[in-house]
Amino acid sequence: MKLRCSQNRGETPRLAEGNKMATKEEIVEKLALAVENYKLKDAVAAANEAVEAGVDPVYAINEGLVKGMNIVGEKFAEHKVFLPHVLTASKALYGGLDILLPLIPKAAEGDVKTAVAAVVQGDVHDIGKNILKTLLTAGGYLVTDLGKDVPPETIVEAVKTGNTQVLCMSTLMTPTMEEMANTIGLLKDSGCRGNCTVTIGGPPTSPSFAESIGADHRDKNAQDAVAWIKANA
Amino acid sequence: MVTEMNSLERVEASLADEKVDRLSTFPLACGVCRRLLGDGTTLYRDWATDPHVFSSSFIESRKRYGADFVGGMMDLSVIASDLGADVRMNDQNTPFVDGHNIRTLEDYERLEIPEIGSGRAGVLIEGTRQYAEALGREAFCSTFIEGPLLALSQTAGAEQLFMDMFTDPRPIHKALRLITEYESGIVEEFSRIDGLSAIFWNYLWGNYSCLSDSEYAEFEADVYAKELNDLTRRNGLAVAVHNCADLPHLDTQIRGFKASVYSHAYYPQVHRSLTASEMIDKGYCDDCLVAGQIDPQIFMRGTVEETLGTVRDLCQNVKTSLCKRGLNSRYTISTGCEIPPGLGCRMDNIQAMVDAVRLYGNMYRWTYRSPIE
Numbered sequence: 294m295k296l297r298c299s300q301n302r303g304e305t306p307r308l309a310e311g312n313k314m315a316t317k318e319e320i321v322e323k324l325a326l327a328v329e330n331y332k333l334k335d336a337v338a339a340a341n342e343a344v345e346a347g348v349d350p351v352y353a354i355n356e357g358l359v360k361g362m363n364i365v366g367e368k369f370a371e372h373k374v375f376l377p378h379v380l381t382a383s384k385a386l387y388g389g390l391d392i393l394l395p396l397i398p399k400a401a402e403g404d405v406k407t408a409v410a411a412v413v414q415g416d417v418h419d420i421g422k423n424i425l426k427t428l429l430t431a432g433g434y435l436v437t438d439l440g441k442d443v444p445p446e447t448i449v450e451a452v453k454t455g456n457t458q459v460l461c462m463s464t465l466m467t468p469t470m471e472e473m474a475n476t477i478g479l480l481k482d483s484g485c486r487g488n489c490t491v492t493i494g495g496p497p498t499s500p501s502f503a504e505s506i507g508a509d510h511r512d513k514n515a516q517d518a519v520a521w522i523k524a525n526a
Numbered sequence: 527m528v529t530e531m532n533s534l535e536r537v538e539a540s541l542a543d544e545k546v547d548r549l550s551t552f553p554l555a556c557g558v559c560r561r562l563l564g565d566g567t568t569l570y571r572d573w574a575t576d577p578h579v580f581s582s583s584f585i586e587s588r589k590r591y592g593a594d595f596v597g598g599m600m601d602l603s604v605i606a607s608d609l610g611a612d613v614r615m616n617d618q619n620t621p622f623v624d625g626h627n628i629r630t631l632e633d634y635e636r637l638e639i640p641e642i643g644s645g646r647a648g649v650l651i652e653g654t655r656q657y658a659e660a661l662g663r664e665a666f667c668s669t670f671i672e673g674p675l676l677a678l679s680q681t682a683g684a685e686q687l688f689m690d691m692f693t694d695p696r697p698i699h700k701a702l703r704l705i706t707e708y709e710s711g712i713v714e715e716f717s718r719i720d721g722l723s724a725i726f727w728n729y730l731w732g733n734y735s736c737l738s739d740s741e742y743a744e745f746e747a748d749v750y751a752k753e754l755n756d757l758t759r760r761n762g763l764a765v766a767v768h769n770c771a772d773l774p775h776l777d778t779q780i781r782g783f784k785a786s787v788y789s790h791a792y793y794p795q796v797h798r799s800l801t802a803s804e805m806i807d808k809g810y811c812d813d814c815l816v817a818g819q820i821d822p823q824i825f826m827r828g829t830v831e832e833t834l835g836t837v838r839d840l841c842q843n844v845k846t847s848l849c850k851r852g853l854n855s856r857y858t859i860s861t862g863c864e865i866p867p868g869l870g871c872r873m874d875n876i877q878a879m880v881d882a883v884r885l886y887g888n889m890y891r892w893t894y895r896s897p898i899e
Binding site: 331372375376377378380381384415416417418419420423442466467468469470471496497499500502505511513514 | 616619620622623624684685688689691692693734735736737738741771772791793794795796797822823826827863864866867868870
């Protein structure tokens, strides 16, 4: 996550004298490798090691967990690894984040962009949404995950209360595409459509469908969607 | 000169790549056909649980639209329900799993299968029997069932299953073996139905957005799907494969499975998705009747004129490509994914799709003038 780091990342300080304790760089490398190698236990262990050694959690997340997840994401985009790998890597990512995120001072979160992700009402297929959430988290966003089968009212309420900058909706099924239109309509009615960028995804959707329902963007996969969000939202 | 054929003759000729009067057509109109019954207020939950309601909708659809294929897809949670997953039935929406019953690796080994015919599969079998016996002499009647990996993903949740595949595949294989045994019994039941010609196996997870060749081979293609396909053929039914995912494993599912019919969706936004012409050009129709690829969105958002125009363009592309490839008829005009079954579906567009194939799918005679040219 691109949070403000409280320590000078340009330095390469050692944590202890001698060779017994790992350097900060070695610890973040362990974090990256744990995610890249899909190892939840290793990610948790490295995150705990980072805490014990006093490594800035932002540094550990950015240069460790996120770096590893980005490598997996790139391999997924190139069809070098597939869904089981991405899901297992994301489990390792979140294992590390669970330990490191609570340690970040609130002040450092001030500039962080926020997003809401949801599978629309009537649909329970959430793998695509979960991958997007993972990559968007790795891309520096604080993501509120509303889950699957989410009514428009719940999505709009989350957007309003969270001062959300990006809303990501997905569906795998044609019949539930209309719920995206319903949600955007409710966003407009509630007066908060203009406050956030709305992007949609899922195989049956298309750019023309996005345009027709008043969404800002539609992308064909999570990686490209995150790239677009980072560049445009 | 090919004389006018009835639907069954047309499809059987297409399966053999013989000359036909016109291209065959297969709108995947399933749940939406409940709206053709009575005063149009039949609930989805009744359609999906009552064999008579289920079958009556396909019989009425055949009478109303006259499509060549009849394909009784209920939903993707039939087998998962029989394995103990909670399925939510709605008034106007497709039933779906809203409570998985596998949470640990041990749970895969605790799965139990019901007696054949006692669960939701029993409703599917009986409903299929009723429409196949009524329509099997005039149309190509088929049924749909979830493949073992799809059934298990519905039971466990796809995300959980995929991670467990990576962590420890042994209990997953035990569960897949059990599901294959259950589905073998269902195949035997289907084989006793007079008028039924094919089983569509929904092998959804054979797609490159989710699984590699080796993963798909291990968890479905080389073992469980192979057994079920062989059993289907041994029981005198055609092996049809349905996959509405993007980037399907075409070589495995068409060539490897030796499918007689292959139904698939087309996502133009997805890089490497093949158009109908590309499917034909690359030889996927050489030995298989491929069914595609009208975007189901058009049934929600398009006009009759737009539907006619879309089908006209597809027919023209298909006919040109078949001719170039030296084929006669191995492509059927279909939606590749279920026509949206909700109340927003424009029923006139289903009629327009079938009418357009009659108009523009004509192969050797031209007796109609286009209403939109």
